[in-house]
Amino acid sequence: MMNFSLPFLLVLIAGSMLMLSFVLASRMRLLSLLRFFALQSILLAAYAGTLSFVRAEWNLLVMAGLIVVLKGVIIPRFLMRVARESGASQRLESYARPTTLLFCSGIVSILSFIAAGALTSVVGSGYFITAVSFSLLSVGFLMLVSRKDLFGQIIGFLVMENGIFTFGLALTGGLALLIEVGILFDVVVGFALMTILLNWVQKQHASARTDLLRELTD
Amino acid sequence: MFISLLFLSCLFAFVLPLFSRRVEAIGVLALTGASALFLSALALGVPALFVAPSVSPDGLWYLDPFAAILVIIIGFVQWTATMVSVPYLRTEVSHGAIGKKRVREYYALVTFFVLSMFAAVLSNNLGLMWVALEATTLATTLLVSFYAKEASLEAAWKYLLLCSVGISLGLLGVFLTAYAAATSGLTGVAGISFANLLSVAATLPPEVMRIAFVFILVGFGTKVGLVPMHAWLPDAHGRTPSPVSGLLSGVLLNVALFALIRYKVLVDGALGGSRWSDGLFLAFGALSFIVPAAFILVQKNYKRLLAYSSIEHMGFVVFSFGLGVPGMIVGTMHLIGHALTKSMLFFAAGNTLLHFKTTKIANVKGVLQALPITGGFFLAGILAILAVPPSPLFVSEFRLVGAALSAEPWYLAGMLLAGAVIFAGFIRLLMPMLFQRSSEQPASRERLNLSHAAMALHLVAIIAFGIFFLTPAGESFITNIIKSL
Numbered sequence: 001m002m003n004f005s006l007p008f009l010l011v012l013i014a015g016s017m018l019m020l021s022f023v024l025a026s027r028m029r030l031l032s033l034l035r036f037f038a039l040q041s042i043l044l045a046a047y048a049g050t051l052s053f054v055r056a057e058w059n060l061l062v063m064a065g066l067i068v069v070l071k072g073v074i075i076p077r078f079l080m081r082v083a084r085e086s087g088a089s090q091r092l093e094s095y096a097r098p099t100t101l102l103f104c105s106g107i108v109s110i111l112s113f114i115a116a117g118a119l120t121s122v123v124g125s126g127y128f129i130t131a132v133s134f135s136l137l138s139v140g141f142l143m144l145v146s147r148k149d150l151f152g153q154i155i156g157f158l159v160m161e162n163g164i165f166t167f168g169l170a171l172t173g174g175l176a177l178l179i180e181v182g183i184l185f186d187v188v189v190g191f192a193l194m195t196i197l198l199n200w201v202q203k204q205h206a207s208a209r210t211d212l213l214r215e216l217t218d
Numbered sequence: 219m220f221i222s223l224l225f226l227s228c229l230f231a232f233v234l235p236l237f238s239r240r241v242e243a244i245g246v247l248a249l250t251g252a253s254a255l256f257l258s259a260l261a262l263g264v265p266a267l268f269v270a271p272s273v274s275p276d277g278l279w280y281l282d283p284f285a286a287i288l289v290i291i292i293g294f295v296q297w298t299a300t301m302v303s304v305p306y307l308r309t310e311v312s313h314g315a316i317g318k319k320r321v322r323e324y325y326a327l328v329t330f331f332v333l334s335m336f337a338a339v340l341s342n343n344l345g346l347m348w349v350a351l352e353a354t355t356l357a358t359t360l361l362v363s364f365y366a367k368e369a370s371l372e373a374a375w376k377y378l379l380l381c382s383v384g385i386s387l388g389l390l391g392v393f394l395t396a397y398a399a400a401t402s403g404l405t406g407v408a409g410i411s412f413a414n415l416l417s418v419a420a421t422l423p424p425e426v427m428r429i430a431f432v433f434i435l436v437g438f439g440t441k442v443g444l445v446p447m448h449a450w451l452p453d454a455h456g457r458t459p460s461p462v463s464g465l466l467s468g469v470l471l472n473v474a475l476f477a478l479i480r481y482k483v484l485v486d487g488a489l490g491g492s493r494w495s496d497g498l499f500l501a502f503g504a505l506s507f508i509v510p511a512a513f514i515l516v517q518k519n520y521k522r523l524l525a526y527s528s529i530e531h532m533g534f535v536v537f538s539f540g541l542g543v544p545g546m547i548v549g550t551m552h553l554i555g556h557a558l559t560k561s562m563l564f565f566a567a568g569n570t571l572l573h574f575k576t577t578k579i580a581n582v583k584g585v586l587q588a589l590p591i592t593g594g595f596f597l598a599g600i601l602a603i604l605a606v607p608p609s610p611l612f613v614s615e616f617r618l619v620g621a622a623l624s625a626e627p628w629y630l631a632g633m634l635l636a637g638a639v640i641f642a643g644f645i646r647l648l649m650p651m652l653f654q655r656s657s658e659q660p661a662s663r664e665r666l667n668l669s670h671a672a673m674a675l676h677l678v679a680i681i682a683f684g685i686f687f688l689t690p691a692g693e694s695f696i697t698n699i700i701k702s703l
Binding site: 196 | 363382386389397429
């Protein structure tokens with residue numbers, strides 16, 4: 001029988017989140033992008049939940065619940081609804097082809113693994129988890145700069161946030177609950193504002209492409 | 219106790235404008251709220267300027283003279299900005315540029331913005347400080363996109379996305395700081411309380427704090443507008459309704475810088491000296507001072523020109539803070555002077571925009587002819603921002619040359635060159651705008667309104683501080699603020 005210990009489970013979850021971020025970086029259909037994002041967020045919640053058992057810190061369970069509800073259910077559904085109601089195209093656009101994006105995410109992920117090596121020598125957190133969270137951060141950033149439409153950019157930002165949460169959880173096991181909730185609240189309000197702006201842009205241009213937003217340059 | 223009073227006043231100022239539907243009445247109510255807020259900021263800030271730092275009994279708030287001076291600046295500028303907003307919004311509603319309903323929305327957002335700035339400056343808990351700083355971005359996004367035109371949407375999108383990404387990286391720094399505190403024996407809430415961290419600063423693991431500070435510098439530096447993370451700033455500050463531009467440029471940038479300095483104190487404590495962080499401050503500061511000069515010289519839009527000038531001045535303050543105690547005195551003087559001057563300039567730019575209906579420099583001629591009062595304040599503001607005595611910026615820039623000449627001659631040489639370019643840019647672009655005669659006679663004479671009172675208050679404060687900083691009393695006043703850091 002396999003030795004299925006809790007720390008191993010943590011690594012397994014983190015690894016799956018990393019794989020999902022590659023899928024996310026190269027998907028071009030809004031619906032599947034949102035489904036995979038929801039799955040990644042649920043994995044993040046599972047990570048927080050498992051961690052609460054490892055460290056016997058029960059307030060992490062509250063965090064896990066909030067992450068499932070907000071990032072796993074509400075945010076993807078809401079974005080889907082906005083897309084449907086504003087008549088946005090299901091097909092998203094990017095500056096590069098999906099295979100190129102996949103290749104680039106591989107590269108930035110390798111770089112993150114190298115950078116995490118330097119960090120874990122000073123910080124006592126597990127190497128793999130740190131590396132995964134840095135990879136999520138950089139793949140999310142890649143999505144942010146490679147996507148042409150506002151939907152893709154929003155999801156890229158949310159993937160980055162997932163990376164930061166993974167890192168924060170691994171490192172400190174959470175700050176005080178109140179602060180965590182405050183941070184999550186900021187993320188949700190930020191997301192809501194992004195959606196409002198997206199909706200306005202969609203209404204004015206009948207498209208959510210960012211190359212329509214090119215007026216302000218010096 | 220005065221802290222609770224301050225937050226109660228915020229609530230008061232938030233609720234009050236909701237009681238009316240008429241634009242005129244909303245303006246009066248908002249002004250009442252803003253005045254109460256200013257008074258309570260004074261009640262909190264002024265006594266705290268002269269006493270040692272203190273933590274509130276519940277451990278949530280930390281008030282030192284440096285925070286106190288920012289509380290007073292926030293309180294003052296939000297008061298004058300509301301004074302300017304009243305006639306500004308009245309004009310915009312009568313032109314049909316915005317609907318009547320949006321006036322209340324505007325005041326509610328401004329008050330929430332001011333509240334989050336107060337919270338960021340006063341919080342002892344570094345996590346709360348992060349939440350409050352992000353809240354300032356969230357509160358102002360809808361103000362940047364207030365006109366809901368294409369360009370304002372673009373500016374708001376850039377602003378929200380870049381600042382959120384930046385500050386998310388800052389969050390990594392907060393987590394690392396909490397981790398560092400845990401290795402020094404502080405866990406949970408105690409580990410992110412500034413007062414506690416300060417007391418154990420010398421035992422914090424230096425390597426962790428170094429990495430944390432790099433994240434903080436990039437993250438919070440985005441909000442300060444440091445080059446190369448400044449791309450959002452000219453757009454956002456240029457597109458926002460002018461009274462809010464004044465608040466963003468004059469106050470919010472300083473609040474973000476304040477947060478950065480809090481962490482600098484910690485990392486300096488952990489490293490046992492400030493050489494490392496000073497080096498970063500000098501490099502980022504000089505870069506942020508020099509790069510905008512090129513954009514100022516060829517700028518076509520006067521509000522963007524003022525925004526680039528804010529980047530340059532924040533660069534100046536950051537650079538000064540990298541020069542040890544003499545530099546910190548210079549930086550604090552400059553911070554105060556810039557806050558007062560830049561917001562006044564944006565107020566004047568707002569009146570100009572209302573009259574000429576364009577922000578293009580080429581399309582505005584004869585401001586002094588058409589708007590003699592606003593034009594006069596505009597001119598005085600330009601002279602003050604260019605450090606013509608008795609501006610407080612004259613004192614700080616003159617002192618910086620003294621402080622940096624022997625320590626950092628190369629940086630200083632580059633900055634003086636950039637300073638000359640900036641001076642030339644301001645004179646070249648704005649003087650024709652003010653003095654050129656246009657052939658058409660103005661339809662009516664400019665009438666005095668609240669916005670002129672606000673600018674007059676700023677001008678009085680600028681001159682008063684300019685003279686005060688020249689005296690030994692002024693120097694010891696600022697030194698006292700610095701010593702508490």
